[in-house]
Amino acid sequence: MQDSPARRIEFWFDFGSNYSYITAMRIVPLAARYGVQVAWQPFLLGPIFKSFGWDSSPFVLQKQKGAYVWKDMVRQCEKYGLPWRQPSSFPRAAVLPSRVALLGEGAPWQDEFCRRVFALNFAQDRDIHTPEAVGGILEELGLPAGELMQAAQADPIKLKLRQQGETATAREVFGAPTFFVGSEMFWGNDRLEDALAFAAGRQPAGQP
């Protein structure tokens, strides 16, 4: 008996990660075409980079790669039809929106909240960690902003975000976006289609 395909993808992301932005804007309609469900998994890359001995993103630490990445983002966002403004601060701190996103697990507003946080960072070049920024998005969505932010800053959610980091470390996540289909890991927006094909039990499309 063959295992049936998972039909579920975990999307591990940091709101400060520019390639996670591209995935966040694409994943829901694309996954629907593959018949795959998306589990949004916010986490913080900073502690993982620190564990490698880095005090920032490799796009900051490696001058040449950094310069390239911003050119690549212009082209990639054009390719995918996404708005893009290079952040004047990178990578942006994302503790508060990550906690709110975790609080929204299973709620109908979670994915739209995440997309709006990403858009604030990468389409509007605005900070995403302040109560004003996060509260503003929650209000736009017609949600009780004050109440949700209070719950997001309480111990259970604080603990949950720390546990996300521990899980990411245990699963050898080294960047974002990272996808899991069962235990199978895929790294980078460039692997999104492959990961969805795997989740759907299809062959990935590759031009020889």
Next chain:
Amino acid sequence: MQDSPARRIEFWFDFGSNYSYITAMRIVPLAARYGVQVAWQPFLLGPIFKSFGWDSSPFVLQKQKGAYVWKDMVRQCEKYGLPWRQPSSFPRAAVLPSRVALLGEGAPWQDEFCRRVFALNFAQDRDIHTPEAVGGILEELGLPAGELMQAAQADPIKLKLRQQGETATAREVFGAPTFFVGSEMFWGNDRLEDALAFAAGRQPAGQP
């Protein structure tokens, strides 16, 4: 008056680079479909990594990324229909085959020679820097192996390989494969189609 598209792509590669292997096996028929000419540009990544303060490939230095890359290679080679055997030594030294490849610039055997060197490394798990390895490939191609290897080890070609490294550094190359279309840089096998579309003056294909 608009510039006409370049219709030429420079493919910068190191014979020790596993993602360059995938590109090397795909680029000629794919570029033909876009009506684009390929200029093979061998260079050595080692000195570039050294200039970043690294004494090896990031796939060796970063344990988690390294572990992932070998899983990714299995999947990518399956996707593209390429044979794959994980090299028991990585990254392999490639001075001699790089010099021979430079000597072959403009010759009808250059691209097939390059593909066979890559196949030796990544499909057969064999060293590629010895006179036996390189000479064997040249003989398979019906070429005067001794004569070519002697010319490849003479000063003009030695100098040319050093100049390739200087050019790569000046153009801020930080990994391989790297593509140039005019001054526009694209990094990684995952960007091959985008680079070819750019060279052909077409829009790249992106699923929103």
